[in-house]
Amino acid sequence: MLSQRPPPTVYPDPIETGFVQSLKRLPWVMLVIMMLLGGIGVLALYSAAGGSWSPWSWKHLIRLAAGFVLMVMVASVPIRFYQRFAFPGWLLAVLVLVLVEFIGSGSGVQRWISVGGFNLQPSEPAKLAVIMLLAAWFNDMNPDMIRYLRSYVPVLAIVLIPFGLVLAQPDLGTAIMLLGAAAAVVFIAGIPSWMIGVVIASILLAVPVIWAQLYQYQKDRILVFLNPGADQLGAGYQIIQSKIALGSGGFLGKGYLQGSQSRLNYLPEKQTDFVFTMIGEEFGFLGCSFIIGLYALLIFQMIRTGLSLSLNFSRMVVIGVATMLFFYVFVNVGMVTGVLPVVGAPLPLISYGGTALMTVFIGMGLIISAIMHDEGRR
């Protein structure tokens, strides 16, 4: 196709090839948005601490830097490598999840694993591992096989094994997000419509069974979500105080460091899951819209990038990462605005806490790798 074009009259600058050419191909818009969101996180955590760099803000800054380094490292490895090692990677993630069942820590739940002083939440990298293995599976599959039910037996194994392990930790929020991201990959891979119908129907049928399996606090959260007024000082307290904080922010908010709900400790977990509430109280609808807009733009850019790639594996991974990010934002904001139950989901890049931040940076690294090492760019 290229040969049909007229030859260029001006020779390209020799410097424009190689390094500079690579720089131009970098997804600058996405990187700038990520830095913006990270910066907002630093400012928000400064406010959450009552106008202080410690204990959260400066650590968040360090984590952002560490995440950036990790992203560069991930990006420098060709995307084909990840495709080839998708299965060993998935196996490793599952092993760590099993491991966390035995040596993990956390108050009454097994979610974290301590490695050299760092608390890791293995359910987060497991999400990426599932996305990559699914992408590899569908990439290698004969497109004709997509119609056959037997092609999905491995898919079920790839998804449900880590899903079950995460659910057993128990971490309902992450498990659902894992399921969501996996479903997105399967969806874009071209699963026939009738199968989608069957899956939705069986999920609906499974709801009573899952309900019976839930822990009491999880049930409480869901019940409280359905009727927050029922228990104003107990489980419903968080949602009510969060809505009060957000609502009282109005259009312009109460001003930076002026959020009374968070300042006076009415708002729980304001540095982690409810950081968006605090921002909403201090910057109002305008601030909230700006942040939602940034996330929407980032997700949009990811999907657009995914569509432009030639390797199907890359496309599915990129869109899987985009969906994962979407789920983070949707579940978190839905939770603090009272449209979803309190499941404990961070707002990536802004919330204090390392794991989600690392997941997003690794995901971004994969996207960059997919762009930079895309073989047949059109």
Place this chain on the structure above:
Amino acid sequence: MITKRSREYNAVLSRRSLILGGIQGVLVSGLAARLYYLQMIEGQQYSTLSDRNKYDFRLITPSRGRIYDAGGRLLAGNAEAYQLSIIPDYAGDAENILRILSELITLEEDDITAILEEVRSTPSFLPVLIRSDLTQREVARLVVRSPELPGVSFEKTEKRIYPQGLLAGHVTGYVNRVTQSEINSGAITRELAAINTGKSGAEKAFEKNLRGEPGRERILVNAFGRPIRTAIDEESLSGGDVRLTANMDLQLAALGALKRGSNTPIPRGDKRVQRAIERQPELGLMLPETEEFAYIDSKGRIVPPESGSVVVVDVKTGAVRCLASAPTFDPNLFSGRISSSEWQLMINNPRQPLLNRALSGQYAPGSTFKMAVALAALEAGIINEKTRFSCPGHKTVGNQDFHCWQEFGHGSVNIVEAIEQSCDVFFYELGLKTGITRIAEMARRLSFGDVTGINLPGEKNGLMPTKEWKKKKIGRVWTLGETVNASIGQGYVLSTPLQLAVMTARLASGQMRVMPRITETDYVPEFEPLDINPYALKVIRKGMRRVMNGDKGTARRHDLTIGSGMAGKTGTVQVRAISKAEREQGVTDNADRPWKFRDHALFTGYAPYDDPRYAISVVVEHGGSGSGAAAPVARQVMSWLLENEA
């Protein structure tokens, strides 16, 4: 290599990706809509909820109005005070903390018990008052030890002070914390429960004016209920000041004269007094350490100060210049948490210092009632100035014998002489001829039988008996003997010292139904006409003058030496007749009997005689005789008045 099949698959992938992106876009828009709803549409409502979270609204107690006497002397004001309270929630073991406190500040065992009782009965997050009048030194000690005292806080407040202390206690009254009944009756709102309200005297009478309007402040509280800072929304409005008609210099002179009576002062610290107290513990109760003097009576015995009342009313305006009642109490005691021992001292004093005798003490008027009887007879035309009755020393009515105080009689006397010498038999005759109905009608016009309506609380009605009253209350028919008794102000008749003073003021005025009041006004009040025959009044006043300056006047030794002198009437009220047993023991002198059986001494009068300005009533409880104990007090008070106020 790109096959047709894989191109088709590419298209599927792209289409599905776009669908996914579309779904995500819709969901994100949903979130934005949700935020719009929360923040833009319901924002105002959540703002209110947030404010309610933030702020605790509290009323600011207004500064209470001050009370002054006629001379502008401060009777009740406010002083800075440090108030100590404990919040049980933060204190943990309240009893232990109170024990520690009792080592640092004055806190008695009974007080601790009372505070612990209050701690139990109030919600544990509300502060309970420990002491409201810490001294600077106590505050300093507390500051040093405060780390050991969780939940204990002190606050700068205003405390009611009464600079005149004991002197004006009954006039000003006192303030204390709001009671449950005040809240129940709706007199005060629950939010204001922390303030003090007037419980007696002027503090109670002018409560509404003195209290002022409370302000509002917002206290920023965190999720744990701890105050962070406060902001004032509405300033409080200080209460209005009140200026009373009473004159504290006069009150001081009157109280001194009253307490002394006809006795001789002796310093309380004197050895004889101490010995007497050791012998008679009751004497000690009546001689609290606030008393400067004990007294020696005519029999050489150590006695406590006399109890009773002195009331002075301005004849022209009704202004009450003196409202003394002895013994008195110090209203400052009530401003803080009154200590148990001080309270006990007051309660155990058999002379009841909390009773305001001027308004609430009810005594038979005795011979001071004779003016009412005489006026009734004169107005009815039963007698005139010249009518004479013979007094043989007693009068028999039915099968009862009624004695005159003069055992051998006054001989033939007319009305003026009868008043001068206080002849009982003359008034027996007069009473029988006039009848109780006409006497009661006149007495009521002069102030007996009903409250005078002074603007102070606690006034008693007294009692003016009638035939109907007896029928209704006792269920028996009125007897002539009772008319005889009533004619000399004994029997059922009761009056308050204020009523006696008001009666005298009306007699002195001759024209106006003088009404007493305790507050200064800018205008001269107008009174209803008295509407009593001026001729009759003239006769009465002549008799009252003769009491002071007649050869046989019962108070002839106690006339004023200035101006046109004083007019008056003595009264000696029998509390209990000398019994046969007493007579057989040789007790004939009133002073030899137990104090509570002795006669009350009364005197009412006015001065100057030719242009009356002040009317006075003196009651010396169990003082012996009106001429011996009450008249000298009246003379001292009137002399002081005319010398200092003329």
